[in-house]
Amino acid sequence: MRREPPQRLAHYGPLFFPAGMLTVFFVVPFATMIAVSFFQRQQGGFYTPAFVFDNYARFLSLFFGKVLGFSLFLAVAVAVACVVIGIPFTYLLSRSARKIQIVWLVALLSILSLSEVMIGFAWSTLFSRTAGITNLFVWLGLMAQAQALTPSFGAVMTAMTYQAFPYTVLVLYPALVRLDPTLTEAARTLGASPVKAFLTVVVPALRNTILATLIMVFIFALGSYLLPQLLGRPQHWTLSVLITDQAIYQSNMPFAAAMAVFLVLVSLALVGLALYAGQQRQAK
């Protein structure tokens, strides 16, 4: 189909509404936040308009550096875990009977209807000493005594992976369904075992989809602030937790804004880097 470029201003009409929404609900608040991040904080919870770098300077400390580093590490770990579990799962799902696919997809979609609070408390119950899964292990004879698995890094990872998993599957599913099933059969006739065929054909053929999924889950996980608090120790708290703390409990809006801007910039830089690396490999 041939598409004419828009000739008159009226042709851009359909774009006005989304552009307006984006401006009102994204550009304006974000711009406000950037502005506030340079404001001068007043003792007692207020701030006055100014242009100072104090807030950013305060952020450049070992403590906040560690928190930022942990936040990025956690987001990357969740993204990798989701993709590593999600690809074989979605691959098997896309090759199974239609009925089974529907049941699984409905179950996964229903996870999306759960709020982060519910997911957090459900997992903290499951990981508790009194009512948790370790009681089941004791009953099965796998463990001697029930124990608490939370708070811990593992609990945070598990709940966050659980929360992001449906998105992972939903992004991977169309690509895997569209993948020609004869590709793996061809690999098998050429001497690759099913696992090797999966690793040498399915995974590389889906490289771009996998990269997109990693980025999506990474950004999704970077914003998480409730699950680390519910299931982790203070050293497992993310930058988002500190931002909330500064904004709401310490009433230090300029500093919270500065941290948020910094987080956005760092994640944008990482995404850009990932895309650039992907393109480099594509070009090769």
Next chain:
Amino acid sequence: MSGLNLSHVTKQFGTFTAVNDVSLSVPDGTFVCLLGPSGCGKTTLMRMIAGLDLPTGGSIELAGADITKVPTHKRDLGMVFQSLALFPHLTVGENIAYSLRIRGVAKDVQKKRIDELLAMIHLPGFADRSVAKLSGGQRQRVAIARALAISPKLFLLDEPLSALDAKLREAMQVELRQLQQRLGITTIVVTHDQREAMTMADTVVVMNGGEIRQAAPPVDIYRRPADSFVADFIGQTNLLPVVPDGAGRASVLGEVVEGIALPTGAAKGTLSVRPEDVQLTAPGHGAISGTVTFVRDLGGAIETFVEAGGTQVIAVCSPRNRPDVSVGQSVGIRLDPATSVVLAR
């Protein structure tokens, strides 16, 4: 015994029998075409030979070893798929060398083999190209080269040429046959195109309803079909009823034809006569009488449609022997027992 041997191979999907008790022996170095209409079980049979589907009964032997339950990747075969299934993320050279890479062959050996195979398929210097940028015929050749990279014991092709246009397909048929003869590799091709099967095969295996109806060299399949399905499926044919007359002699369309007898032990039969073997003469003198209903001049051949005893008989002549007939004219039909076959079913 060497070569490929199928004995009593059966495949059921639920209650549906896709392949029913098929036994076939393919000697080393022969070219076999599995030919039949869609749904006849030919692709399922090939997938079982490749190990992509497991038979529900029977056994498959390759070079003397039972491979019925050997997984695909341990069968050392080469297969070309209908979709070609070239790996989109690999270059032409990497596609061809895939089976070598999987087997851990050294890089320089791989490179040498790629060059050899690219020369064989007349695409030298294509190693670093992306498969997405190839034409249909080139992709076809790359798929063939990839399947042959390890010099497999068995070369399987599932409807390999169906995606190509008619002219290229004819050229590739000849090329594929020449390649097979040069390499002397045992080859099995699945096709629904009888012309393709006749061009390439040493043995044509005609299948229908999950069973082998006839396995024979192309000329025999054409000249001596085993039953009316084969006669009708391969080329054009006239199937005429053969019934006994009052004296018990075989009669075709109301005339007793010298040299044609009923099949032994059968009350009636079917006579298969190729249109080019039907002779049109003047009516009477013991010829079957009929009326011309249509004449079709195709330039290279002239088809005359004759209605005789309620059955339509088609006669084909070359333009040099153009019959002097017109629609509505009464003509005689002569059948040569030497070129016609009486079939029991």
